[in-house]
Amino acid sequence: MSTSSGTSGVGGETHEEMNPEQQIAREDYAGHDMPVHEPAHPVPDPGVEEHIPRLTDVDQAAADRVERQVVTMFMLVPVTAVLFVLSYYLIPRDSFVDFGPLHASAKHVALGLTLGIGVLLIGLATQQWARQLMANNEIIEERHPGHSPADANEEAMNQLTVGIDESGVPRRKMLIYSALGAIGILAAPALVLLTDLGPVAGPNYRRRTFETTLWKEGVRLVNDITYTPIRPEDLEIGQLVNGVPENLKDLTGAAFNDAKAKAPIVIVRMNPADIKIPADRKDWQVAGILVYSKICTHVGCPISLWEQQTHHLLCPCHQSTFDLADSGKVVFGPAARALPQLPIKINDEGFLVARSGFPVPVGPSYFERDSRKDLGQSGEYR
Amino acid sequence: MAKPAKTATEAPQRPEQPDRQLGPVMKFFSGPAKWADDRTGIGGIMSGRIPNIFNLRKVFPDHWSFMLGEIALYSFIVLLLTGVFLTLWFKPSMGEIEYNGSYQLLRGLPMSEAYASTLNISFDVRGGLLIRQIHHWAALLFVAAMLTHSMRIFFTGGFRKPREINWVIGATLLFLGMTEGFLGYSIPDDLLSGVGVRIIFGAVLSIPLVGTYLFTWFLGGEYPGDLLVPRMYMLHILLIPAVILALVGVHLILIFYHKHTQFPGPGRTEKNVVGYPFFPVYTAKAGGFFFIVFGVIVLMAAVIQINPIWTYGPYNPAEVSAGSQPDWYIGYLEGALRLMPNWEWHIGATTWSWNIFIPAILGFVALPGAIGIYPFLEKWVTGDDLEHHVLDRPRNAPNRTAIGVSAITVYVVLMIAGANDIVATHFHISLNSITLVLRWGIFILPIITFMITKRICIGLQRTAYDRVLHGSESGVIHRSPSGGYSEPHTPITQGEAFAITQHHEYQPITPGPVTDANGVARKGTTKERARRPFTRWYFGHNVAKPTAAEIEEAAHHHGGHEAEGNGQEAIESGERADEQVGAGHSD
Numbered sequence: 001m002s003t004s005s006g007t008s009g010v011g012g013e014t015h016e017e018m019n020p021e022q023q024i025a026r027e028d029y030a031g032h033d034m035p036v037h038e039p040a041h042p043v044p045d046p047g048v049e050e051h052i053p054r055l056t057d058v059d060q061a062a063a064d065r066v067e068r069q070v071v072t073m074f075m076l077v078p079v080t081a082v083l084f085v086l087s088y089y090l091i092p093r094d095s096f097v098d099f100g101p102l103h104a105s106a107k108h109v110a111l112g113l114t115l116g117i118g119v120l121l122i123g124l125a126t127q128q129w130a131r132q133l134m135a136n137n138e139i140i141e142e143r144h145p146g147h148s149p150a151d152a153n154e155e156a157m158n159q160l161t162v163g164i165d166e167s168g169v170p171r172r173k174m175l176i177y178s179a180l181g182a183i184g185i186l187a188a189p190a191l192v193l194l195t196d197l198g199p200v201a202g203p204n205y206r207r208r209t210f211e212t213t214l215w216k217e218g219v220r221l222v223n224d225i226t227y228t229p230i231r232p233e234d235l236e237i238g239q240l241v242n243g244v245p246e247n248l249k250d251l252t253g254a255a256f257n258d259a260k261a262k263a264p265i266v267i268v269r270m271n272p273a274d275i276k277i278p279a280d281r282k283d284w285q286v287a288g289i290l291v292y293s294k295i296c297t298h299v300g301c302p303i304s305l306w307e308q309q310t311h312h313l314l315c316p317c318h319q320s321t322f323d324l325a326d327s328g329k330v331v332f333g334p335a336a337r338a339l340p341q342l343p344i345k346i347n348d349e350g351f352l353v354a355r356s357g358f359p360v361p362v363g364p365s366y367f368e369r370d371s372r373k374d375l376g377q378s379g380e381y382r
Numbered sequence: 383m384a385k386p387a388k389t390a391t392e393a394p395q396r397p398e399q400p401d402r403q404l405g406p407v408m409k410f411f412s413g414p415a416k417w418a419d420d421r422t423g424i425g426g427i428m429s430g431r432i433p434n435i436f437n438l439r440k441v442f443p444d445h446w447s448f449m450l451g452e453i454a455l456y457s458f459i460v461l462l463l464t465g466v467f468l469t470l471w472f473k474p475s476m477g478e479i480e481y482n483g484s485y486q487l488l489r490g491l492p493m494s495e496a497y498a499s500t501l502n503i504s505f506d507v508r509g510g511l512l513i514r515q516i517h518h519w520a521a522l523l524f525v526a527a528m529l530t531h532s533m534r535i536f537f538t539g540g541f542r543k544p545r546e547i548n549w550v551i552g553a554t555l556l557f558l559g560m561t562e563g564f565l566g567y568s569i570p571d572d573l574l575s576g577v578g579v580r581i582i583f584g585a586v587l588s589i590p591l592v593g594t595y596l597f598t599w600f601l602g603g604e605y606p607g608d609l610l611v612p613r614m615y616m617l618h619i620l621l622i623p624a625v626i627l628a629l630v631g632v633h634l635i636l637i638f639y640h641k642h643t644q645f646p647g648p649g650r651t652e653k654n655v656v657g658y659p660f661f662p663v664y665t666a667k668a669g670g671f672f673f674i675v676f677g678v679i680v681l682m683a684a685v686i687q688i689n690p691i692w693t694y695g696p697y698n699p700a701e702v703s704a705g706s707q708p709d710w711y712i713g714y715l716e717g718a719l720r721l722m723p724n725w726e727w728h729i730g731a732t733t734w735s736w737n738i739f740i741p742a743i744l745g746f747v748a749l750p751g752a753i754g755i756y757p758f759l760e761k762w763v764t765g766d767d768l769e770h771h772v773l774d775r776p777r778n779a780p781n782r783t784a785i786g787v788s789a790i791t792v793y794v795v796l797m798i799a800g801a802n803d804i805v806a807t808h809f810h811i812s813l814n815s816i817t818l819v820l821r822w823g824i825f826i827l828p829i830i831t832f833m834i835t836k837r838i839c840i841g842l843q844r845t846a847y848d849r850v851l852h853g854s855e856s857g858v859i860h861r862s863p864s865g866g867y868s869e870p871h872t873p874i875t876q877g878e879a880f881a882i883t884q885h886h887e888y889q890p891i892t893p894g895p896v897t898d899a900n901g902v903a904r905k906g907t908t909k910e911r912a913r914r915p916f917t918r919w920y921f922g923h924n925v926a927k928p929t930a931a932e933i934e935e936a937a938h939h940h941g942g943h944e945a946e947g948n949g950q951e952a953i954e955s956g957e958r959a960d961e962q963v964g965a966g967h968s969d
């Protein structure tokens with residue numbers, strides 16, 4: 001079991017001389033062997049390869065040439081800086097570059113190119129200097145073991161022991177218990193202060209929020225952009241319209257956004273002969289017009305890709321596919337639940353209105369969601 | 383043949399003689415230097431008098447792959463610089479206003495102040511678009527550099543003792559970097575980022591037991607509410623960067639303390655580090671490299687558009703654009719979400735969304751988690767408690783290398799899955815078939831790449847040992863009077879032979895006696911038994927490196943029989959690896 005033997009193989013190797021400064025570090029650790037493998041070497045270590053001088057080391061002219069290159073690069077930087085300043089003030093805002101695949105504001109491109117080239121020149125010049133002109137003799141530095149010297153460790157333990165002793169804790173233990181307890185309890189005020197970041201999602205809160213949308217009996221279905229109410233005869237067979245509840249119009253700000261993240265619907269008219277309707281949903285539709293939640297039951301993206309021929313609705317985020325002709329069941333993808341269907345009817349004026357709210361919560365799953373009333377993938381109530 | 387180390391003796395002879403005259407610059411600074419040293423003792427730190435932490439002439443080895451971490455560091459600095467500029471203009475508010483800026487197509491539209499101010503930065507603040515694009519490109523580069531940096535360390539075994547802490551810090555930084563990037567991508571409140579936020583909060587909801595509570599707590603109510611952008615902004619510009627900065631500091635201090643690892647080579651041992659001094663060579667090289675990284679990012683920002691938020695419009699919870707893609711480092715999570723089958727449990731009045739929780743939440747934690755835990759798993763198998771400063775050549779740790787490659791395979795499969803709609807439309811393949819194929823591929827492909835990689839590593843070991851024994855091919859074909867053909871081999875340098883044979887050879891644990899000499903049950907045998915199959919699997923296939931005797935013998939052999947045809951020299955690839963490599967060559 002050579003792997004865990006813990007023996008350190010400091011052995012026949014003679015160490016090369018070191019820089020004086022490096023010796024200091026080493027002396028501190030004298031007598032502490034590095035816990036490393038010194039594996040069997042079938043080929044003896046020849047030592048660091050011979051230093052080969054560069055052209056710039058032996059040829060003065062070459063070194064001078066590199067110096068000129070470096071200095072030239074550094075001296076071009078102020079030029080780019082001036083060009084940057086000029087571009088900032090002088091290039092008109094609305095001027096435009098149209099060059100190959102590049103269509104961009106001329107000011108933006110000019111600022112970027114001058115700054116970029118300037119910064120890059122500093123880097124290139126420094127590299128050239130370091131690579132060609134700075135001494136490149138390889139240096140060997142001895143390593144030290146990761147751990148501290150054994151006596152240092154002991155010393156630290158001693159100091160700790162003495163300190164603990166002098167603090168009086170060994171004799172009066174309540175001191176430290178009460179101190180730690182006092183500091184620890186401060187976590188309570190800190191955590192309590194964070195409580196108000198958001199409401200607690202208890203059952204009542206969930207009922208008012210996750211499980212409620214703006215839909216209720218009699219709310220008109222309106223176009224999501226124009227807010228025009230919709231009559232059945234406005235829809236052709238195969239047509240899908242994005243809709244919202246008419247009362248969304250009354251909201252503003254965060255309330256509007258919150259409602260809009262839950263209430264959007266798709267209104268789709270299909271040939272009644274093509275649709276499978278479960279017995280308990282017979283009166284949820286009007287002449288082949290069905291309404292589903294637009295919010296994906298996976299993670300809540302608005303579903304938007306409608307395949308007229310197959311009656312499939314595809315979510316562009318993760319490709320969950322729902323069959324609108326078959327109660328919105330999942331036919332492909334990572335979503336697990338059918339799209340909730342909104343029961344609708346026609347009101348006295350001939351407009352499409354909701355028969356009730358959504359019978360199940362819309363949108364993504366959450367832990368406390370009672371999903372027993374949903375249509376599962378298999379079509380059975382789960 | 384490399385010569386014995388002359389440079390080692392050269393080094394102390396180089397400039398730092400104590401009686402050297404100070405130059406004019408040093409003379410000028412000697413006053414202020416004394417002032418500072420009297421108050422801080424800075425001279426002791428710079429000269430290395432306080433052992434092992436720092437000295438100006440600290441030696442760093444040279445290798446291109448050691449720059450990957452530097453790229454990460456420098457792009458982080460660029461992020462800090464440009465981020466400060468952006469905070470001067472960005473308004474982290476979801477308050478609704480009507481846009482009246484200079485981008486005609488969105489004028490008069492209601493939108494959040496966050497989005498409007500991002501448009502303002504892009505169109506009305508001079509140089510604002512440049513800084514925004516530098517910031518975004520630097521963010522993409524930051525995560526990419528961290529990931530490739532970690533790959534370099536993984537494949538060369540740089541995470542082994544004493545560097546495990548730094549490795550775990552690195553994995554944490556990767557996690558924080560991805561989070562930070564996602565937050566930054568989200569706060570402009572455009573349509574694209576809004577959809578990303580919607581997905582993430584859908585994922586939060588899927589966390590069993592606490593998801594719903596976390597959701598309302600962080601959002602301050604329902605999604606999206608009006609607190610999300612300011613809260614993400616605080617995390618993005620204050621909390622997470624501060625943690626990253628602190629961890630980067632510790633990371634660098636530990637690098638200085640451990641001294642840098644080095645690749646095997648002549649004169650390189652576990653007890654030294656061979657390279658160039660921090661000052662002036664690496665001050666110039668690393669400092670210069672900062673400007674190169676910065677300059678390249680600026681040039682990219684100047685001519686390559688990134689995240690044109692104005693084309694998507696303001697966020698609207700009822701809209702989404704097809705073909706939306708997150709920033710690249712979130713791609714694997716997106717892919718995991720798309721690949722996952724729709725498993726959901728409905729138990730009583732509860733819903734367990736494994737279809738979301740596993741890919742999005744566990745997947746997010748799994749990447750840095752798996753990276754972070756690896757050194758400890760490997761250590762358990764190897765039982766290796768010694769320090770390692772000479773890096774492994776990836777071939778010499780075939781199983782580790784193969785594990786790394788199969789992990790990358792999983793990552794790439796998820797990335798492709800994350801773009802399955804793009805793949806489908808560009809290559810005219812059915813989206814459903816791509817998803818189904820990748821669902822199987824994520825299990826099958828890593829196994830295949832594992833086996834291939836391991837075989838390649840073992841093959842490379844053989845080739846390397848062949849070089850030690852027989853030298854390199856000379857390219858000259860000799861025909862003997864009897865009509866046989868042979869190729870004389872040129873011996874390789876001692877330096878190369880040393881580098882090839884320098885590593886430690888691990889052996890599988892052989893079962894020890896259950897009882898000790900006195901017949902008393904030995905301690906730890908149960909543990910050892912548990913480890914045994916793993917060590918057999920981990921080391922059992924390694925090719926034994928040639929012994930000194932074999933090398934000697936091979937040298938004689940080549941001296942005498944060079945002209946003879948020795949076509950049987952090739953070692954069959956299917957051969958059992960535990961056979962001696964030397965057995966393959968002809969007699």
